[in-house]
Amino acid sequence: MIEPHYRAQDIETRWQQRWNESGAFVAENQGDSPYYVLEMFPYPSGKIHMGHVRNYSIGDAVARFLRRRGHQILHPIGWDAFGMPAENAAIKNNSHPGTWTYANIKDMRSQFKRLGLSYDWDRELATCHPGYFRWEQKIFLEMLDKGIAFRSQQRVNWCVECATVLANEQVNDGACWRCDEVVEQRDLEAWSIRITDYAQDLLDDLDSLSDWPDAVRAMQRNWIGRSVGARIALPVSGADDLDPIEVFTTRPDTFMGCTFMSLAPEHPMVMELAARGGVSQEVGEFVAEMGRADRSARGDGAEKRGVFTGMYADHPLLGRKIPIYVANFVLMDYGTGAVMAVPAHDQRDFEFAQKYGLDIAPVIQPHGEDQALDAATMEAARPEAGVLINSGPFDGLDNEEAKRVLAAKLSEIGCGGATINFRLRDWGVSRQRYWGAPIPIIYCDSCGVSPVPDADLPVTLPEDAEMTGEGSPLANHPTWKHVPCPSCGTPAVRETDTFDTFWQSSWYFLRYCSPRFEEGPFDPEAVARWMPVDHYIGGIEHACMHLLYARFFMKALADLGYEVPREPFKRLTTQGMVIKDGAKMSKSKGNVVDPTSIIERYGADTARLFILFAAPPEKELEWNDNGVEGAYRFLRRVHRLGEAAAALGEEALPTDLSEADQVLRRSTHKMLRKVTHDLENGFHFNTAIAAIMEHLNAVTAAGVGGESKVHAGVARESMEMVAHALFPFAPHLADELHEMLGASQDLMRTPWPEHDEAACEESSVTIVVQVMGKLRGKIEVAPDADKETILSAAKAEPSVARHLEGKTLIKEIVVPGRLVNFVAR
């Protein structure tokens, strides 16, 4: 490639050095109103991919634009450095996860720097550093003290062969990914977080997040899944030694029509009931089968299947026994894992009842239906509203009223009552892995569970743990876990589980505010100044988990007495994936494009410009090599025209503008107006860049770079504004161009320019003329032309007149400055 003028590598290296030397990105250096721009920090996998380039180019454009709009910007970066891939790499290479992680951070840091991203590198952090995780160990202990953290049973995938817990993604078709042995479900003692206590808060505060995408708010709302209903405890008939079976229902009004019960196969009482019912084998087989079945076999759409446990429950209001079944469609992780079945009014129960010949008892007569419901003739369940029938003392009640009345009755007789259920589950944070932050707990035979004393924090990882893939490396370590009990001093053992990595990513944005603070997780003053994050940018895939955990953390921290806002992220942008040939880039598909090779070949400005131009941030982005070439050509043209404009000399704008001068100035200022508008109202980078390209075509048409038809001052202004407008997207070339045209100060420190509205004014507007909604002609009129003028000009248009000939005009619609429509018959 022969390119005498635009040498991207040289330009980019030079400007990166200058920015670095002048501290252009240090948060404290300029502006007043603080603004915190944050992109979701990366997992240091080793190499940057196009998703990174996209995420960080978007954030950088936001940061650079707003800094020039007068904000004091905090724009930090760090590493979400704990996690399974490091441990897997260590097993494979027989090395330490930290070695791999830190080497990756080093590589990725230099790649990020090569992109020219405007980070305040002094604030860099890595979550695997004890200086970081000691604070989240402390926060955990404070949560434990407050009862937010607690011990519970967690159901996990367990591989017997490897003696280890498997992540869902490590299970392929029910088999372990390493040894192919069948995976079983096992309950482990684990640490959990009562995020469910915050479910209502998390739901309520969603309403305040007006700068979040509606899609994310809807997903969180459904994930939290609030429903109002009743809890009902049904005693097992003739088994006084067993606890009653609890169900949750949103329809207590239908309780008088409950003819059987269904339990999830995973329900803890299933095998006990089956044993007493004498059907252990059949039930056991069914439970085992369901344990292996995938989700679709358990959903609403799947065929209803089940097995009778041989046992009955006592219906407390009917005084009758109802059979207890195990059913495929009942899910253990929603409600209580058991449902009361009302086949007349619930479709799933109806199908189940039909299949197994169970009673169907209608108890609600739908509004507006004269014929009384009859179980014998019903073809489907009738879930709609109505009036209670066949319900003894409750007959005649409206069903909404009956929900309250029945809940009160259940409460009165001591077997339930009104309640609110959330789909959200408590957050299990224990992981049986090495490369994570240790959970700071000590177990003593005599004193029980003790927190690690504050003076002993952080609890760090042993360097010499063995990574074999079998068992837990910390539990297997010969000495690490053995410590004296902090209370009695007798031999005790450490907790050998580490935190879920979401634990780290739930508060890192607070640490950035004062990353080296030694007296606590963050300096309250720094947090008061920067938090909440004004604009958070990252993938949509985090909609429910990371974004919810981070929101929860803020609320919990506030309850622990920390001064933090109740919500962490004021505005959220979720960026779409980068795909190629219609599929997500992945090694297995062989469609990966390495950003490094693009940067080496064309420069960082080209890579950034293309990725921002090719699609709006929220949408999927289809990678296209030819498009990159096009972005590069555009920047090269900018460089060439900049040189040409600079060569015309440093002339000011003339007082008298020629026609050509006015045309070019109109293009210049309309471009600037459009770019400013697109960045201020929702960051439409793609259309902003298109406007710059369009303007550059006007610069070429004005003869700049050849035989110029415009005044030197107008030509120079046209390219100066390109430098300004290009800065958020292609900052290196923008600064180069700006300097080329005589500027002595870099653009980061130069305020964003205002456009000249008067220069944008048009001498006429085009109005479209339709007849019966079909385009028949166009007219040019003065921008302030009145309705009569427009109508007569429209009727005079030959093709319009032809289509109106011989017809009666019924209606004339005039949209000023835009369109005329004649309705004629």
Add this chain to the structure above:
RNA sequence: GCUGGAGUGGCGGAAUUGGUAGACGCACCGGAUUCAAAAUCCGGCGUUGGAGACAACGUGUGGGUUCGAGUCCCACCUCCAGUACCA
């Protein structure tokens, strides 16, 4: 299965939120420049019919509302993301 999205030329996308469908870029075609090529510049480019003027059709599918629908409503189809131990 459930929850949330998306679908517009050969391709990526645009359309001031109900008012010219296809801005801008890519690809392609033609021309200028050149000994030639590259690069650059100029022009064309939804589909069908027509020499042309022009006409009809056209935003995943099928209906509907409206003077007017990519945009609003109803019913579907396909693809994508998440689904709680990947981060």
